[in-house]
Amino acid sequence: MQRGFAPVILVMALALLSVGLAYFYGVKQGKQSLPIALVSPSPESVVCAQDALQCPDGTYVGRTGPNCEFVCPEENQIKKLARLELSETLGIPLAKITIENVEEVQWKNGSLGCPEPGQVYTQAAIPGFKITLKADEKLYYIHSGYGKSFKVCTKN
Numbered sequence: 001m002q003r004g005f006a007p008v009i010l011v012m013a014l015a016l017l018s019v020g021l022a023y024f025y026g027v028k029q030g031k032q033s034l035p036i037a038l039v040s041p042s043p044e045s046v047v048c049a050q051d052a053l054q055c056p057d058g059t060y061v062g063r064t065g066p067n068c069e070f071v072c073p074e075e076n077q078i079k080k081l082a083r084l085e086l087s088e089t090l091g092i093p094l095a096k097i098t099i100e101n102v103e104e105v106q107w108k109n110g111s112l113g114c115p116e117p118g119q120v121y122t123q124a125a126i127p128g129f130k131i132t133l134k135a136d137e138k139l140y141y142i143h144s145g146y147g148k149s150f151k152v153c154t155k156n
Helices: 002-029 073-089
Strands: 052-054 058-066 096-107 126-135 138-145 149-153
Touching: 052 126, 073 096, 073 138, 073 149, 096 138
Parallel strands: none
Antiparallel strands: 052 058, 096 126, 126 138, 138 149
16 A cells, blocks of 8 residues: 555655745746746737626627727617618618617517517527618618627518
């Protein structure tokens, strides 16, 4: 039995000795006692905390930029994305599409108020927007979930 413990004790002693030497060397040299990163970041690089913020439109964003700030999408961004979705889906030139109304809504489920037959949807409330657009004197409706997914709907 004692012969089986000898290698384990030897490995543990060497590990402790290695950590002790690394700590001593780091303190002696005025450096950190143990390395945190193998590659030191450049002065311009910024590492932000990985937390999230829920924006008023229901989307979640992380910290970004040199000051690690939360940046929520603006209503103008929602409008741009809605116009782009209508243009790409129906082939209408962007120049002909105008925004008539943007309304913040709480959708009952993942269909975003536009259920399609045979589809299965998340059965949870989804914050989003109901956007009314106009092109060639005709009204179109875009429903959005979290300000990220957009859907052209035939009814308001």
